[in-house]
Amino acid sequence: MAKFIRTFLFVVTELLIVFPPSSLPTDTITQFESLRDGNTLVSEDESFEMGFFSPSNNSNRYLGIWYKGIPVKTVVWVANRENPVKDNSSKLSINSEGRLMILSHNKTPVWSANSTTQRQVVRPILQLLNSGNLVLREEKDKDFKNYLWQSFDYPSDTFLPGMKIGWNLKSGLNRQLSAWKNWDDPSPGDLTWGLVLGSTPELVMWKNTTEYYRSGPWNGERFSGKTTALFQLEFVSTSDEVFYTYNLSSVITRVILNESVYSRQRYNWIPENQTWRLYSSVPRDNCDNYNLCGAYGNCLVNESPPCECLTGFKPKLFRNWDALDWTQGCVQSEEWRCQAKNKDGFQKFSGLKMPDTTKSWVSRNLTLDDCRVKCWENCSCTAYANLDIRGEGSGCQIWFGDLMDLRVASVSGQDLYIRMPVSPTGSSNKTTANEESLKGGQRKKLLVAIPVSFLLVIMIVLIFSYCYWRKRKLKGNISQEEGDKVHEDKFELPFFDFTTIVRATNNFSSDKRLGQGGFGPVYMGILINGQEVAVKRLAHKSGQGAREFKNEVILCAKLQHRNLVKVLGCCIHGEERILIYEYMSNKSLDSFLFDSSQRELLDWPKRFNIIFGIARGLLYLHQDSRLRIIHRDLKTSNILLDNELNPKISDFGVARMFTGNQIEANTKMVAGTYGYMAPEYAIEGIFSIKSDVFSFGIILLEVVSGRKNTGVFYPNHGFNLLGHAWRLWKEETPMKLVDACLGDAFTMSEVLRCIHIGLLCVQLHPEDRPNMASVILMLNSENTLPQPKEPGFIIERMSINEGNTSSENKTNSSTNEITVTLLEAR
Numbered sequence: 144m145a146k147f148i149r150t151f152l153f154v155v156t157e158l159l160i161v162f163p164p165s166s167l168p169t170d171t172i173t174q175f176e177s178l179r180d181g182n183t184l185v186s187e188d189e190s191f192e193m194g195f196f197s198p199s200n201n202s203n204r205y206l207g208i209w210y211k212g213i214p215v216k217t218v219v220w221v222a223n224r225e226n227p228v229k230d231n232s233s234k235l236s237i238n239s240e241g242r243l244m245i246l247s248h249n250k251t252p253v254w255s256a257n258s259t260t261q262r263q264v265v266r267p268i269l270q271l272l273n274s275g276n277l278v279l280r281e282e283k284d285k286d287f288k289n290y291l292w293q294s295f296d297y298p299s300d301t302f303l304p305g306m307k308i309g310w311n312l313k314s315g316l317n318r319q320l321s322a323w324k325n326w327d328d329p330s331p332g333d334l335t336w337g338l339v340l341g342s343t344p345e346l347v348m349w350k351n352t353t354e355y356y357r358s359g360p361w362n363g364e365r366f367s368g369k370t371t372a373l374f375q376l377e378f379v380s381t382s383d384e385v386f387y388t389y390n391l392s393s394v395i396t397r398v399i400l401n402e403s404v405y406s407r408q409r410y411n412w413i414p415e416n417q418t419w420r421l422y423s424s425v426p427r428d429n430c431d432n433y434n435l436c437g438a439y440g441n442c443l444v445n446e447s448p449p450c451e452c453l454t455g456f457k458p459k460l461f462r463n464w465d466a467l468d469w470t471q472g473c474v475q476s477e478e479w480r481c482q483a484k485n486k487d488g489f490q491k492f493s494g495l496k497m498p499d500t501t502k503s504w505v506s507r508n509l510t511l512d513d514c515r516v517k518c519w520e521n522c523s524c525t526a527y528a529n530l531d532i533r534g535e536g537s538g539c540q541i542w543f544g545d546l547m548d549l550r551v552a553s554v555s556g557q558d559l560y561i562r563m564p565v566s567p568t569g570s571s572n573k574t575t576a577n578e579e580s581l582k583g584g585q586r587k588k589l590l591v592a593i594p595v596s597f598l599l600v601i602m603i604v605l606i607f608s609y610c611y612w613r614k615r616k617l618k619g620n621i622s623q624e625e626g627d628k629v630h631e632d633k634f635e636l637p638f639f640d641f642t643t644i645v646r647a648t649n650n651f652s653s654d655k656r657l658g659q660g661g662f663g664p665v666y667m668g669i670l671i672n673g674q675e676v677a678v679k680r681l682a683h684k685s686g687q688g689a690r691e692f693k694n695e696v697i698l699c700a701k702l703q704h705r706n707l708v709k710v711l712g713c714c715i716h717g718e719e720r721i722l723i724y725e726y727m728s729n730k731s732l733d734s735f736l737f738d739s740s741q742r743e744l745l746d747w748p749k750r751f752n753i754i755f756g757i758a759r760g761l762l763y764l765h766q767d768s769r770l771r772i773i774h775r776d777l778k779t780s781n782i783l784l785d786n787e788l789n790p791k792i793s794d795f796g797v798a799r800m801f802t803g804n805q806i807e808a809n810t811k812m813v814a815g816t817y818g819y820m821a822p823e824y825a826i827e828g829i830f831s832i833k834s835d836v837f838s839f840g841i842i843l844l845e846v847v848s849g850r851k852n853t854g855v856f857y858p859n860h861g862f863n864l865l866g867h868a869w870r871l872w873k874e875e876t877p878m879k880l881v882d883a884c885l886g887d888a889f890t891m892s893e894v895l896r897c898i899h900i901g902l903l904c905v906q907l908h909p910e911d912r913p914n915m916a917s918v919i920l921m922l923n924s925e926n927t928l929p930q931p932k933e934p935g936f937i938i939e940r941m942s943i944n945e946g947n948t949s950s951e952n953k954t955n956s957s958t959n960e961i962t963v964t965l966l967e968a969r
């Protein structure tokens with residue numbers, strides 16, 4: 144009898160396979176049916192459809208689920224991500240053990256579902272639910288309680304409403320998302336997203352197993368680093384399950400991992416416009432990148448640079464910090480000593496994303512006061528906070544070791560109490576964000592201490608104002624004579640004797656001449672002790688007194704950065720103003736870049752390093768709080784290269800010496816180099832840090848292309864390099880700009896990014912151009928960049944001899960690029 148039934152079933156199955164129904168009327172498949180390529184299964188309310196498909200530009204067949212009602216084919220789940228079928232003859236069926244399989248034409252399994260049950264399965268059916276969940280259940284399971292298998296347990300790159308991200312602790316199932324490798328390859332890419340179980344579970348995104356973004360711990364309402372969302376978010380943590388989910392809402396919405404921009408994006412369907420609109424994406428900004436600012440570093444997204452140490456902390460390595468390398472993080476200005484009097488307390492910081500919870504401990508029962516005690520008692524504890532912020536706040540979380548991945552999160556931030564040396568005298572009420580946490584006994588002591596501390600505060604204020612006053616004097620704002628004295632006992636800058644210089648340069652002989660800068664010729668010199676130096680003889684018309692000049696040189700000599708040429712000293716003799724720099728044997732960037740044999744030495748990594756170095760040096764000039772120098776004459780011949788071809792900016796501060804203190808002003812004297820000058824500077828004489836950014840953009844494009852901006856004309860259109868680059872960009876063939884001598888040996892994405900940044904820097908309007916801090920972040924990250932607008936000066940047609948540029952363009956020396964060609968645009 145049993146044998147007869149089996150045979151009968153076999154015949155029925157085969158019949159169905161031989162004569163597949165043209166379209167399946169229901170949303171289910173039984174064990175006797177199968178889904179062939181070409182047929183689809185549709186959910187009851189017709190919102191989702193399942194079948195075989197091929198990604199746009201790929202002939203492989205995959206089994207997937209997509210929205211039925213949406214004309215833009217949007218696949219939300221793929222079964223055989225890594226095992227595509229090569230032809231149209233495969234089918235999906237349920238095998239005799241109740242397991243879902245994709246079989247190829249010769250009945251070999253291509254893919255099979257991971258069923259969880261061991262028991263005998265009775266009459267399994269496959270059903271596509273209205274939520275987009277594909278479930279395998281026994282027919283008798285009318286309540287949809289015990290699925291044998293469901294696609295929601297094995298997500299691809301899409302997180303649909305009702306899906307869970309996280310763990311089934313009983314079965315060990317961990318539901319994670321992973322991005323498609325690219326737009327036509329559904330196999331798992333580098334970007335993954337899942338829930339990490341720790342003392343407090345967190346959502347984490349990884350890029351190739353490196354932590355890339357973390358949500359912060361769940362605080363009862365939301366994840367601490369996330370902004371509040373419109374969607375009903377839910378976080379469930381029981382002994383069986385820990386997961387994160389969100390509720391169905393009235394809009395069609397999905398969350399996907401997008402490998403091409405390395406982010407998690409939420410799209411909403413806009414029926415009127417028949418498009419998916421990007422609603423939000425994570426990481427939202429650079430501060431979301433995991434631990435950007437290092438331990439105890441605070442990331443402020445609207446500041447540039449974005450990293451600063453928390454109050455009471457200082458950079459661990461100032462050098463790196465100044466060079467925008469924040470990975471080392473911060474250390475406490477004054478160490479706390481475990482349980483020592485006045486050396487061990489807590490300071491409250493508000494509005495923070497909670498630090499990395501890998502090394503932390505939690506308790507739901509403790510109050511905040513108990514939590515504080517708990518932390519204080521353990522000498523490795525560094526901070527504590529409420530676990531749940533709802534109502535008055537409850538629960539306790541304490542951290543051990545350095546606090547990582549902090550940032551200001553104004554909407555969703557919380558209070559964090561960090562262990563610090565807190566003495567009653569330090570408790571002024573001036574700070575706004577950071578308040579003292581004062582409790583019980585400490586408060587009584589404070590009452591006694593207030594008068595004392597008041598006096599102290601007054602003294603500190605007096606001392607600080609005195610220091611500030613002195614500092615302002617250093618800037619040369621106060622009478623010259625006093626300023627002079629202060630400098631001379633503070634800072635030693637060698638003043639060279641004029642005869643020494645004459646001897647070193649062989650009386651400024653022409654064979655010692657290295658080149659001609661915007662402010663005068665440069666000579667090579669050898670001092671008596673054998674040291675090689677570069678000597679810059681400034682043009683006579685600086686209009687500056689000896690004392691002013693000396694002050695300026697001293698200030699410039701104090702600027703020390705690995706991408707700036709070191710100022711060794713100066714020489715004043717009558718009208719002569721001479722600067723002495725360190726000598727760079729490799730000369731300048733233009734001597735490499737525009738020389739057919741030398742340029743081969745600059746491979747792409749070196750070029751990228753040069754671009755990056757210039758950017759860093761320029762940022763240092765622009766943002767150094769003491770001076771804020773605008774270079775005004777940035778060009779490839781002012782970028783010198785050391786032995787390892789590291790770039791060093793020279794001639795900085797010279798412009799400043801010429802104009803004294805009126806930087807950011809409008810000047811009659813346009814002292815720059817045509818071809819690198821921003822339009823507003825060349826035409827109206829208005830200069831700002833953004834005109835330097837323009838020049839930087841030109842240099843960047845020159846480094847990428849190996850061609851000069853001026854002097855090389857593109858016969859078809861009378862454009863300069865800038866115009867040429869812009870044209871290629873508009874034609875979407877920017878790679879044609881790349882220097883042919885690089886061959887294929889470069890990273891495409893890096894080069895494209897550089898061109899993109901270059902074009903952003905040379906936009907016509909200064910306010911559109913990024914500042915150098917943004918440029919550095921752009922060079923460093925993979926976030927999407929804004930589209931550039933049309934650059935300034937794309938056609939060779941300007942003549943600019945308005946101001947007093949006589950000192951620059953009197954010569955026709957080969958290195959002088961001031962020559963302006965008049966050329967009609969055709």
Ligand SMILES: *[C@@H]1O[C@H](CO)[C@@H](O)[C@H](O)[C@H]1NC(C)=O
Binds near residue numbers: 200201
């Ligand atoms: C895929 O698309 C690219 C350009 O979009 C095209 O060059 C290529 O030929 C396409 N490949 C296939 C297999 O259609």
Ligand SMILES: *[C@@H]1O[C@H](CO)[C@@H](O)[C@H](O)[C@H]1NC(C)=O
Binds near residue numbers: 181230231
């Ligand atoms: C497979 O099916 C798809 C859709 O039905 C069709 O576009 C494609 O041409 C077919 N490929 C082959 C090799 O038959």
Ligand SMILES: *[C@@H]1O[C@H](CO)[C@@H](O)[C@H](O)[C@H]1NC(C)=O
Binds near residue numbers: 255256257
């Ligand atoms: C089932 O899932 C486990 C865990 O993900 C995996 O190791 C195993 O290979 C899977 N088995 C099949 C048949 O897919």
Ligand SMILES: *[C@@H]1O[C@H](CO)[C@@H](O)[C@H](O)[C@H]1NC(C)=O
Binds near residue numbers: 333350351
């Ligand atoms: C990820 O790792 C693979 C192999 O280790 C490598 O090829 C790929 O470039 C890495 N991707 C990123 C973004 O680091």
Ligand SMILES: *[C@@H]1O[C@H](CO)[C@@H](O)[C@H](O)[C@H]1NC(C)=O
Binds near residue numbers: 305375390391
């Ligand atoms: C969504 O949330 C509402 C109210 O919170 C609840 O009544 C409903 O059952 C939820 N729906 C789902 C599918 O969870």
Ligand SMILES: *[C@@H]1O[C@H](CO)[C@@H](O)[C@H](O)[C@H]1NC(C)=O
Binds near residue numbers: 326401402403
């Ligand atoms: C990934 O993001 C980019 C930029 O936002 C977008 O153009 C692209 O369509 C996204 N990819 C997917 C698969 O949604």
Ligand SMILES: *[C@@H]1O[C@H](CO)[C@@H](O)[C@H](O)[C@H]1NC(C)=O
Binds near residue numbers: 413415416
């Ligand atoms: C549809 O698109 C147009 C143009 O992009 C826009 O103005 C309009 O607001 C959009 N409609 C909706 C409902 O978003």
Ligand SMILES: *[C@@H]1O[C@H](CO)[C@@H](O)[C@H](O)[C@H]1NC(C)=O
Binds near residue numbers: 506507508
């Ligand atoms: C928390 O309190 C409950 C009841 O007050 C108690 O049963 C439980 O053991 C406590 N848990 C901890 C970790 O102290």
Ligand SMILES: *[C@@H]1O[C@H](CO)[C@@H](O)[C@H](O)[C@H]1NC(C)=O
Binds near residue numbers: 504521522523524
């Ligand atoms: C402090 O906490 C750490 C981490 O939980 C633990 O290993 C250590 O034993 C604790 N020390 C004391 C003195 O309680």
Ligand SMILES: *[C@@H]1O[C@H](CO)[C@@H](O)[C@H](O)[C@H]1NC(C)=O
Binds near residue numbers: 572
């Ligand atoms: C500190 O400042 C806050 C707000 O300015 C004020 O409400 C509070 O009373 C002050 N505390 C003390 C101790 O002065």
